[in-house]
Amino acid sequence: MKVSTIESGEISKGASSPRKGMKRGLSIMDFILRIFAAMSTLGSALSMGTAKQTMPFVTRFVRFKVSFHDLPTFLFFVTANSIACGYLALSLVLSFFHIVRTISVKSRILLVFLDTVMFGLLTSGASAAAAIVYVAHYGNPSANWFPFCQQYNSFCGRISGSLVGSFIAVVIFMILILMSGISISKSKH
Template sequence: MSTDSTRIDVAETEMTSREAKGKAPLLADPPGQVDRKSRGFMGLRRHAGRGGGYKRGIAIFDFVVRLCTLVAAIAATATMATTDETLPFFTQFFQFQASYDDLPAFQFFVVAMAIACVYLGLSIPLSIVSIIRPHAVAARMLLIFFDLGMVVLTTAAASSAAAIVYLAHVGNSNANWLSICQQFNNFCQRTSGAVVAAFLAMLGFMFLVVLSAVILKKP
């Protein structure tokens, strides 16, 4: 009896071990599949890290360009708003004077560039948010929307002022408009500098729009 029971126990033990060996692969993934999964997860992490770093780098560049654009807009506004020249060789009762507020185009220039300066100052916190959270879409969409509006506004201001500055430099013989820059040299130099700064600000806004589009497109 003891011999038979011993044989039965041995047989049951062998069957149990064979069943365990047969079921073990069903409970765990094959080694190759585990390696592929781990490599896939690591690849996704590396890809996400590269994407976040890329967007953060562009956001930092956006912040720098925004500051440079603000400097150009402030220079254009301040230069035009303080342009005023009076010819010195006339008496105090009879003088020729040239000022920016004598021309509606220059007045529009000052107002438009002042609006651009205020917007740039308000947009800097949003630009900082984009640096901290490079994947934030709402802040970037808000920036690109208003940046496009500023491109239109600064283009209109710079173009209208440039037309007046051109007439001041060369005149128009068909309309009997004479050049005044030989007499009001300082006035023409300051207004020309303001127009150049405004066009630089316009280019800065255009570049900001391109940067925002790249950030939104990059996965």
């Protein structure tokens, strides 16, 4: 809906072609989606990064507590989300440049490549964390791994929730790559 409005706006203003208007519309969508993805990854990183729980009881020698950096996979998850968030914030500059200069092609190809790499990194972090969260919830009788979610309820809720933002960003990245493909195909006409 947004795209078509911008498109017709472009035409009425006497832009060079409706194709240019469509490209600008895609670039604006790209810009907005990047902001959403950046917020999602930031939310995920913060949610996981601050997840910890201390049990209300202590024995003489041990205080029962758990934090995200007890599990290396969660550390990777926070790192991947932070890097993706930083990248998305930086890529806003290039995305804004594409709104202004619709004809640029090389910078779009660069963006597709970087998006693909970041998509891979984020999917990797999210899936690895999901695999561990699954074991934390259900355990694995064959490997004698017991679910720790029975004890650490609030911690588990937090880490499960933090996956959502990351997977939203993964879906947005897929849409961004598709949109870039369409934009590039409309270039230099």
